[in-house]
Amino acid sequence: MTAATQLLAPDYPARLAGTPDPPRQLFVRGTLPPPRPELVVAIVGARAAQRTSMDRARRLAADLAGEGAVIVSGGAIGIDAAAHQGALDAGGTTVAVLAGGLDDPYPARNRPLFDQIASRGGALVSAEPAGTPPLRRLFVGRNAVIAALSDAVVVVEAEAGSGSLHTARAALRYGRLVAAAPGSPACEALLARGAALVESAADLHAARAGRPRAPGAQLPAPGSREALALDALDGGAPRTGAAVAAMSGLAVRDATRALAGLELEGLALLVPGQAYLRSPLAERLRAGPAQP
Numbered sequence: 001m002t003a004a005t006q007l008l009a010p011d012y013p014a015r016l017a018g019t020p021d022p023p024r025q026l027f028v029r030g031t032l033p034p035p036r037p038e039l040v041v042a043i044v045g046a047r048a049a050q051r052t053s054m055d056r057a058r059r060l061a062a063d064l065a066g067e068g069a070v071i072v073s074g075g076a077i078g079i080d081a082a083a084h085q086g087a088l089d090a091g092g093t094t095v096a097v098l099a100g101g102l103d104d105p106y107p108a109r110n111r112p113l114f115d116q117i118a119s120r121g122g123a124l125v126s127a128e129p130a131g132t133p134p135l136r137r138l139f140v141g142r143n144a145v146i147a148a149l150s151d152a153v154v155v156v157e158a159e160a161g162s163g164s165l166h167t168a169r170a171a172l173r174y175g176r177l178v179a180a181a182p183g184s185p186a187c188e189a190l191l192a193r194g195a196a197l198v199e200s201a202a203d204l205h206a207a208r209a210g211r212p213r214a215p216g217a218q219l220p221a222p223g224s225r226e227a228l229a230l231d232a233l234d235g236g237a238p239r240t241g242a243a244v245a246a247m248s249g250l251a252v253r254d255a256t257r258a259l260a261g262l263e264l265e266g267l268a269l270l271v272p273g274q275a276y277l278r279s280p281l282a283e284r285l286r287a288g289p290a291q292p
Contacts, residue, residue, distance in 0.1 A: 012026060013026070013032060013149060015040065015148060015149050015150070015151075016145065016148045016149055019144075019148045019174050020173075021144070022148065023127035023141070023145065025127065025129075026125060026126070026127055027101070027102055027125070027126050027127070027128070027129060027130075028102075028123050028124070028125050029102045029118050029123065029124040030117065030118030030119070030121075030122055030123035030124055031118075031121055031122065031123055032095070032123045032125070033070045033093055033095070033123075037068075037069075037070050037093075038068060038069070039064070039067075039068070039069040039070070039151055039152075040069065040070045040071075040072055040149060040150045040151050040152075041061075041064050041069050041070070041071055041072070041150060041151065041152050041153075041154060041204065042071075042072040042073060042146045042147060042149070042150035042152070042153040042154065042167065042171075043057050043060060043061050043071060043072075043073055043079065043080075043083035043086075043154050043156060044073055044074060044079060044080060044083070044143075044146065044153065044154070044155055044156070044164045044167050045057060045078065045079025045080070045155055045156040045157040045158055045162075045164050046078050046079055046157045046158050046159060046162060046164070046184070047076050047077050047078035047079075047080075048078060049078040049079045049082075049156070049157045050157060050270055052263075052270075053079060053156050053157035053181070053183070053184070054078065054079060054082040055082070056156055056181060056199065057079045057082040057083045057086065057156045057157075058082040058083065058085055058086035058089070059086060060083075060086065060154065060156070060198075060199070060200065060201065060204075061082070061083040061084070061085075061086030061087045061090075061092075061094070062086035062087065062089045062090040062092075063090070063200065063201040064087075064092075064201050064204065065086065065087035065089075065090040065091075065092025065093065065094070066090040066091075066092060067201065068092070069092070070087075070092070070093045070094070070095060071083055071084065071086070071087035071092065071093070071094040071095070072094070072095045072096075072097065072146055072149050072150050073094070073095075073096060073097070073146065074096065074097055074098070074099075074142060074143070074146055074163075074167075075096035075097070075098050075105070075106075075107075075110055075113075075114065075124070076107065076110075077107060077109065077110065079156050079157055079164075080096075081110055081113060083156075084096060084113060084117060085113065087122075088116055088117070088120060088122075093121050093122050094117055094122045095117075095122055095123050095124075095125055095149065096113075096114060096117055096122075096123075096124050096125065097125045097126070097142050097145050097146045097149065098124060098125065098126045098134070098142065099126070099128070099134040099135070099138040099139045099141075099142040100126065100128055100132045100133050100134035100135070100138065101126060101128050101129055101130040101131050101132040101133075102124050102126050102130065103130040103131065104131075104133075105124060106133075106134040125145070125149075126142075127141060127142070127145060139163055139166075140163075140166050143163055143164075143166040143167040143170060144166070144167075144170040146167050146170075147167050147168075147170035147171040147173075147174055147176055148170065148174055150171070150176055151176060151177065151208075152171075152176060152177035152178075152179060152204060152207070152208065153167055153168055153171040153176055153177070153178055153179065154179045154180065154181070154198050154204065155167070155168055155178075155179070155180045155181070155186065155187055155190060155195075156180075156181045156187070157181070157183070157184040157187060158184055158185075158186035158187055159184065159185055159186055160185050160186055160189070161186075162186050164186065165186055165190075168180075168190060168195070177196065177207060177208060178190065178195045178196070179195055179196040179197070179198035179203075179204065179207055179212075180195045180196075180197065180198065181197070181198060181199050182197060182199075182266035182279075182281060183263070183266045183269060183279065183281075184269060185269070185279075185280055188266075188279060188280040188281050189280065191281075192280070192284070196212035196213065197212065197213045198213070218285070219267075219282070219285050219286065220262075220267075224258075225248075225250055225254050225255070225257070225258040226258045226261055226262055228248040228249065228250055228258070229244050229248055229250065229255050229258035229259055229262060229268075230258075230262055230267060230268070230278065230282060231248065232244040232247035232248040232255075233262075233268060233276055233277065233278035233282075234277065234278055235277060235278045235279075235280070235282075235283050236277070237277075238271045238273065238275035238276060238277050239275055239276060239277075240273070240274060240275045240276075241255050241256040241259055241274070241276075242255075243275075244258075244259060244276070259276050262276075262282075263276070266279055266281050266282075267279050267281060267282040267285075268282070
């Protein structure tokens with residue numbers, strides 16, 4: 001593994017240097033993008049992510065990198081790794097910001113990916129010197145660096161309390177665009193608080209131009225199989241397709257198809273065990289407009 005370079009002024013990244021609390025030093029393995037790339041996008045999210053979310057992150061990163069954007073993420077398994085890989089798929093540039101020293105990058109299972117990043121025009125970055133283990137307390141600072149290096153932060157999937165929310169909060173402090181993809185509890189909360197809805201490169205460009213895509217999901221038509229399946233779901237107790245079929249009167253095949261459609265619309269959340277929850281978005285739509 002090649003040695004890391006310590007960056008101080010004037011080589012220190014301008015986006016990071018312009019924040020109120022930049023790290024005093026930065027260590028880099030590989031090649032940082034030019035000082036003023038046109039667009040830098042952070043794509044972050046859950047480690048234990050759903051396959052659909054990982055595919056979305058990889059596709060979004062590939063589309064943006066194919067247009068020349070630099071993709072930044074945290075090097076973790078799940079959404080982070082998918083975003084890095086998407087940028088590499090497109091022949092683009094990606095930067096992994098890590099919590100510990102670059103001599104022993106964490107997680108170990110992603111070291112082949114880290115080697116690809118560094119050897120294909122991207123970089124590994126850390127605020128910590130060689131020999132520093134990836135302690136839990138360092139991840140908050142690492143998430144702030146991800147936000148500071150970027151023009152926009154897109155959270156693709158996250159649960160309540162996710163580290164991705166630290167990245168989103170840092171992005172708000174630094175005046176960066178915060179966006180989220182629908183369908184997971186923390187992302188739905190971000191959207192409810194005004195984050196831009198981003199599922200594609202076009203969505204991100206529209207948000208940066210001041211025309212963010214608004215959440216457009218609607219409840220299914222009354223009496224439809226999707227409506228019956230949604231009525232059989234609960235926001236706190238996961239239910240399998242068979243359970244939803246039994247409660248709704250639908251055939252298991254019809255219930256399964258309805259649940260898949262509800263998931264695509266962000267109205268149902270698939271959780272481990274092939275079970276579903278009613279999503280926060282569905283709960284809001286069912287509650288109707290807020291009362292004054």
